[in-house]
Amino acid sequence: MKSSSMPQYSRLKTCGVQKQGPDYRVVSGVLEDELYAMQCEIRVYWPELTIESIKARMKRFTTDRCLLAEKFFSNCLGWSIDSELDGKIKKDLGRNGCRHMAALIVDCMHSLVRAELARRLKESMAGNPSLDKKEFLADFLRNNPNLGGYLKIR
Amino acid sequence: MILDFQSHNLTVVEELEPGLWRITLRADDNLFSAKIMIDVKAPALDIRTATLEVTRDVFGQIPDLADVAKKLIGVRVGPGMTKIVREIVGGASGSDRIAELLLEAMEMLVNAITVPELRKATELGGTRPEVFGDESVTELNDRVIGLEMIKKLAANPRLKDSCAAFRGLD
Numbered sequence: 001m002k003s004s005s006m007p008q009y010s011r012l013k014t015c016g017v018q019k020q021g022p023d024y025r026v027v028s029g030v031l032e033d034e035l036y037a038m039q040c041e042i043r044v045y046w047p048e049l050t051i052e053s054i055k056a057r058m059k060r061f062t063t064d065r066c067l068l069a070e071k072f073f074s075n076c077l078g079w080s081i082d083s084e085l086d087g088k089i090k091k092d093l094g095r096n097g098c099r100h101m102a103a104l105i106v107d108c109m110h111s112l113v114r115a116e117l118a119r120r121l122k123e124s125m126a127g128n129p130s131l132d133k134k135e136f137l138a139d140f141l142r143n144n145p146n147l148g149g150y151l152k153i154r
Numbered sequence: 155m156i157l158d159f160q161s162h163n164l165t166v167v168e169e170l171e172p173g174l175w176r177i178t179l180r181a182d183d184n185l186f187s188a189k190i191m192i193d194v195k196a197p198a199l200d201i202r203t204a205t206l207e208v209t210r211d212v213f214g215q216i217p218d219l220a221d222v223a224k225k226l227i228g229v230r231v232g233p234g235m236t237k238i239v240r241e242i243v244g245g246a247s248g249s250d251r252i253a254e255l256l257l258e259a260m261e262m263l264v265n266a267i268t269v270p271e272l273r274k275a276t277e278l279g280g281t282r283p284e285v286f287g288d289e290s291v292t293e294l295n296d297r298v299i300g301l302e303m304i305k306k307l308a309a310n311p312r313l314k315d316s317c318a319a320f321r322g323l324d
Contacts, residue, residue, distance in 0.1 A: 003176060005168040009266035017159040026155075034269050037294060060294040062272050062319075063304050064283050069318035097318050103258075107163065111183065115159030118184040121212070137213045152251055153185070154215040 009034050015108045017115035023047055025116070029108040035062055036100050040073075042108055049081040049146055056101055069097035076105070083149035085109060113147050159184050165259055167266035173197070175266070179259040185212040188252060190259050192226070199231040199263070206243070206252055216249045231260045272299065279303025 011033035018026045025046050031038045037060035043053045056073040058066055075092050079085060086106050094102030117140055125131050141148035161183035168176045173196035181188050187210035193203040204226040206219040225242050229235065236257055244253035281300035299307070307313055308320045315321050 003168055003170060005170050005176070007166045008169050008175070009167040009262065009269055011163075011165045011262055011265070013163040015161045016157040018155040018157055020155060033265070035265065035272060061298065062276070063299040064281060064301060065304055065319040066298070066317075067283075072318065095315070095317060096321070099317055107161065111159060111161045114161070114183060114185055118159055118212075121185075133213050137215075152254070153213060154249055154251060 013104055013107050015111040017111050019115075019119065024052075025112050027108040027112050027115075029104045029111075031100060031104040036060055038098075038101050038104055040101065040105055040108060042105070042112075044081070044112060051076050051079050053077070054105075056105070058098065058101065061098075066098065069101065072097035073101065073105075080146070081109065081113060081150050082146045085150060110150070110152065113151050114153070116144075116147065117151065117153070163255075163258075165262040167262055174202075175263055177259045177263050179255055179262070181255055182210075186210055186251070188255060190252070190256055192256070192259060194231055194260075194263055201226050201229045201231075203227070206256070208249075208252070216252065217247065219243070219249060219252060222248055226256075231263050235260055275299050275303045275307065279306070 011031065013029065013031045015027055015029045020026055023046055025044045026041065028041045029039065038056070038058055040054060040056040042051060044050065045052045054073055054076055056070065058070060061067070072093055075096075076089065079088060089102050089105050089109070090099070093105060117137075120140065121133070121136060124136060137153070141151070161181070163179070163181045165177065165179040170176050170193070175194045177192050177194065179190040187208070189205070189207045189209065191205040192201050194200065195202050204223040206223045208216050208219070222243055226239075229238055229242070239257050239260070240250070240253050242248070243256055244250040276297055276299050279300050279302055280297040283295050283298045304319060305323055308323050313320050
């Protein structure tokens with residue numbers, strides 16, 4: 001059914017992932033809605049799947065105390081990508097800091113892992129265009145248990 | 155450096171008529187694309203219609219969710235929705251990813267309903283922000299909700315201790 005209403009509220013979240021050399025992955029995220037504008041950049045040391053640096057900036061917010069959240073975002077330094085990560089981000093960075101920034105960081109971390117899967121699929125298909133994707137995915141999950149636990153592809 | 159992966163997620167809330175909202179969430183990345191649309195009616199904020207449409211699934215992991223969508227009719231936006239939605243939409247025969255996106259869409263309705271209240275709070279208890287550190291305050295924040303109004307808002311159990319703004323006020 002076609003709507004004739006104007007939007008009352010909208011939220012955009014976008015993430016972009018880069019591979020920087022063999023050892024680093026970098027993701028940048030942006031969130032914008034009626035109430036908030038936020039951005040973050042996160043660098044992960046890929047051999048150990050650990051967060052090595054984060055810059056998270058609250059650009060537009062609602063209260064005089066929202067900026068107090070910024071001091072908590074570096075708590076994630078050293079955290080690993082595994083099945084516990086989302087909970088830690090939401091609890092530590094979200095409840096102590098800002099849950100909207102936490103939502104953006106969760107999206108960024110999922111994008112990093114999905115990017116790895118997409119990159120390896122693309123590389124594999126370049127050499128084998130008729131590659132069985134389901135078999136490829138099963139191999140990826142088997143060989144990368146930490147990433148598999150976090151991927152939530154289904 | 156050239157990006158090799160992007161994800162985009164846009165949620166739009168419209169009030170189709172007084173007390174009837176349509177929430178549309180579109181998610182798109184290199185491997186996956188989906189559109190979730192729900193109509194939610196006051197006063198119970200229950201789902202009246204639901205569409206869960208996956209338009210890109212590179213690994214073919216997500217089953218058809220047409221029957222699952224029908225089971226969402228009557229589910230309410232509010233306390234307990236996380237468990238209910240994960241049970242209906244997620245799990246071995248469903249899609250955990252779609253369940254999380256649907257929950258996000260439902261949460262955005264709460265944000266939408268909150269906007270007028272926050273606007274009112276900013277008008278009644280607004281202040282110029284104090285400066286906390288480098289490059290923190292910009293022209294984007296000419297007026298924010300001040301401490302007295304923050305304390306009033308923090309009396310709401312849903313907000314109390316929910317984030318840095320509403321912690322440590324006692």
